[in-house]
Amino acid sequence: AAKKQGGNKVLLYDEEISKEKKKKLRIETRLRKAIKNEEIEVYYQPKIDARTDVVTGIEALLRWTDEELGFVSPDIFISVAEETGLIHPLWEIAMKEACFQVNKWNEKRVVPLNLAVNFSAKQFQDAASLVKQVKQMLSNCHLAPENFEIEITESTLLFNSNETIKALQDLQEYGISISIDDFGTGYSSLSYLKTLPIDCLKIDRSFILDIREDYSNCGIPEAIINLARSLRLQVIAEGVEEEYQKEFLLQNQCYHMQGYLFSKPLNKQDLEGFLDRRDG
Numbered sequence: 286a287a288k289k290q291g292g293n294k295v296l297l298y299d300e301e302i303s304k305e306k307k308k309k310l311r312i313e314t315r316l317r318k319a320i321k322n323e324e325i326e327v328y329y330q331p332k333i334d335a336r337t338d339v340v341t342g343i344e345a346l347l348r349w350t351d352e353e354l355g356f357v358s359p360d361i362f363i364s365v366a367e368e369t370g371l372i373h374p375l376w377e378i379a380m381k382e383a384c385f386q387v388n389k390w391n392e393k394r395v396v397p398l399n400l401a402v403n404f405s406a407k408q409f410q411d412a413a414s415l416v417k418q419v420k421q422m423l424s425n426c427h428l429a430p431e432n433f434e435i436e437i438t439e440s441t442l443l444f445n446s447n448e449t450i451k452a453l454q455d456l457q458e459y460g461i462s463i464s465i466d467d468f469g470t471g472y473s474s475l476s477y478l479k480t481l482p483i484d485c486l487k488i489d490r491s492f493i494l495d496i497r498e499d500y501s502n503c504g505i506p507e508a509i510i511n512l513a514r515s516l517r518l519q520v521i522a523e524g525v526e527e528e529y530q531k532e533f534l535l536q537n538q539c540y541h542m543q544g545y546l547f548s549k550p551l552n553k554q555d556l557e558g559f560l561d562r563r564d565g
């Protein structure tokens with residue numbers, strides 16, 4: 286009986302895998318179509334200096350609602366895109382749309398907005414041409430490199446070669462800032478922080494979520510803030526939802542924040558409204 290049960294388990298497991306594969310294939314097919322038909326949208330989440338409530342920048346985040354699949358979370362379609370070579374066209378959509386918009390907004394602003402775009406580790410497999418394309422796109426949109434930021438995760442640094450490091454150095458020398466997204470969740474060693482071209486640590490949302498009203502459970506965010514200070518890096522907290530999380534961060538001299546407490550990611554009209562209310 287045991288043998289039979291084991292056999293069934295294997296069968297069930299195979300079925301699960303093929304179900305999973307089919308689902309991914311369906312997402313891939315629909316995603317290809319969405320890219321072709323320009324159905325992918327760019328949303329913008331403000332980054333705030335919580336001391337003054339000034340908007341210091343915005344992060345571009347992709348949104349996709351498919352006719353058949355409904356809303357698909359970026360966590361899902363980005364990972365499918367990374368596996369299927371669609372990540373580059375998606376990135377091009379985010380870049381083109383966001384650079385164009387930010388340049389338009391900045392024409393009317395005294396202090397320019399900084400734009401952050403998420404880059405996937407996969408894209409650094411062809412690092413040299415990526416660097417070229419980034420510079421080209423910024424110059425096409427008249428966006429100063431000083432107002433542009435790349436968000437990468439620790440895996441980008443972990444899985445890539447000297448080429449990646451050279452590319453990041455090149456981009457940094459050009460004036461672009463490099464941030465480590467979801468910082469603290471990767472597996473990489475701390476020694477890379479000393480040698481790599483990094484400007485900012487973005488404390489992962491899960492650690493901010495851990496901060497309680499009584500300020501217990503704050504060891505990790507506190508440690509990351511201190512680490513950033515020691516290494517003379519900027520630090521920003523993502524996923525700030527509660528007033529007491531903001532207070533804790535301010536008390537620990539982490540002034541830059543992003544999260545639902547300030548704003549969710551917004552489409553371009555809503556972001557314009559948000560900026561107008563703040564500035565006017």
Ligand code: C2E
Binds near residue numbers: 403405524
């Ligand atoms: P991320 O870059 O770490 O972005 C932060 C995510 O947290 C976003 O999810 C954002 O909507 C969400 N978030 C921000 N503040 C809060 C908060 O206060 N509470 C909660 N619960 N969530 C908050 P989103 O937009 O679903 O994106 C998920 C991930 O997908 C991103 O994580 C990023 O890794 C990836 N992604 C999105 N757009 C792009 C893109 O254009 N290129 C690449 N390579 N990845 C992207």
Ligand code: MG
Binds near residue numbers: 344403436466
């Ligand atoms: Mg990000």
Ligand code: MG
Binds near residue numbers: 467523
């Ligand atoms: Mg993040």
Ligand code: MG
Binds near residue numbers: 467
């Ligand atoms: Mg994330």
